[in-house]
Amino acid sequence: MSHHLSGPNLRSPRGDARLDLTDVFAFPAAGAPGRTVLIMNVNPFAPTQGTEFHPDAVYRLNVDNDGDHRADVAYSFTFSQPSTGAQSVTVHRATGAAAQKHEAGGDVLFADVPVAFGTTPHVVEAGGYKLSVGLRSDPFFADLEGIVNNFTWTGKDAMGETNVFGIALEVPDADLGPDPAIGVWARVSLHENGQLTSIDRGAHPSLTAYFNAEEVKDAYNAGEPADDWANYREPWTAVLQHTGDYTTASATETLKIILPDILRYDRARPAAYPNGRTLTDDVTSARLTMVSGGKITSDHIPPHTDLLPTFPHLGHPHPYPPAG
Numbered sequence: 001m002s003h004h005l006s007g008p009n010l011r012s013p014r015g016d017a018r019l020d021l022t023d024v025f026a027f028p029a030a031g032a033p034g035r036t037v038l039i040m041n042v043n044p045f046a047p048t049q050g051t052e053f054h055p056d057a058v059y060r061l062n063v064d065n066d067g068d069h070r071a072d073v074a075y076s077f078t079f080s081q082p083s084t085g086a087q088s089v090t091v092h093r094a095t096g097a098a099a100q101k102h103e104a105g106g107d108v109l110f111a112d113v114p115v116a117f118g119t120t121p122h123v124v125e126a127g128g129y130k131l132s133v134g135l136r137s138d139p140f141f142a143d144l145e146g147i148v149n150n151f152t153w154t155g156k157d158a159m160g161e162t163n164v165f166g167i168a169l170e171v172p173d174a175d176l177g178p179d180p181a182i183g184v185w186a187r188v189s190l191h192e193n194g195q196l197t198s199i200d201r202g203a204h205p206s207l208t209a210y211f212n213a214e215e216v217k218d219a220y221n222a223g224e225p226a227d228d229w230a231n232y233r234e235p236w237t238a239v240l241q242h243t244g245d246y247t248t249a250s251a252t253e254t255l256k257i258i259l260p261d262i263l264r265y266d267r268a269r270p271a272a273y274p275n276g277r278t279l280t281d282d283v284t285s286a287r288l289t290m291v292s293g294g295k296i297t298s299d300h301i302p303p304h305t306d307l308l309p310t311f312p313h314l315g316h317p318h319p320y321p322p323a324g
Contacts, residue, residue: 023039044164091109113133151299
């Protein structure tokens with residue numbers, strides 16, 4: 001699967017779906033040249049496993065614009081305590097050294113914006129930014145039953161009727177740095193016991209599901225992308241050699257696509273995974289092709305058709321729990 005249930009034992013980190021990062025997207029804004037949409041989704045199977053964003057968490061989208069695999073720009077999203085089914089979000093933008101700290105800091109872009117837990121998205125604009133946060137349909141598509149059943153395809157899209165909590169931000173390209181080539185990843189951190197702890201992080205889909213052993217998932221989620229190559233090149237090379245009959249050299253070249261775990265996006269080129277990621281990119285097939293060494297190239301599940309043509313692009317939420 002994607003980063004759905006990215007904690008140990010196929011559970012959400014800390015067993016709390018509100019802290020579970022599912023997917024990250026980066027693509028050009030529709031009909032608005034010179035603007036980029038960044039999306040992070042959390043809370044798989046929302047709202048049945050979590051009815052609001054965690055009020056003690058910091059949800060963050062990080063941007064590296066100089067190629068050192070460290071955040072140069074960071075957008076942090078923090079949430080109020082829920083009250084009678086309502087909640088609000090505040091958005092900060094940090095740069096420089098402040099962007100590399102996991103705490104929310106820097107300039108306030110939006111303050112106390114209502115979260116949309118109903119069907120209709122709530123879109124607000126301020127200072128050249130667009131924001132929409134709330135319950136949306138999950139755009140991830142995959143035959144998960146077929147994958148875990150030795151690639152015996154069922155034709156069932158496991159996320160076809162499920163929802164997530166979506167955080168969508170549209171920004172001017174200049175906000176992300178002068179070079180069109182950037183790197184994007186997300187992180188969810190939690191205030192606990194007087195400190196802020198990184199609970200989940202990632203950018204490329206499906207990595208922790210395929211590559212990380214159960215005992216290292218928590219450490220991976222707490223780590224920094226800048227350390228990924230040193231920490232995970234050897235064990236992930238072994239995975240590819242086992243699943244796809246890679247040589248050490250070919251595994252190393254393949255891993256350069258996904259390590260560090262940063263979604264590279266050259267805005268001078270069309271967005272299509274792994275150059276950014278749109279909501280219709282078939283990332284499941286891309287990962288199956290990678291881990292199998294080209295032996296398995298598709299799970300035969302098409303993209304979702306409920307996407308919106310305009311911001312926030314994520315479709316209206318499905319009735320829950322899913323029928324059937």
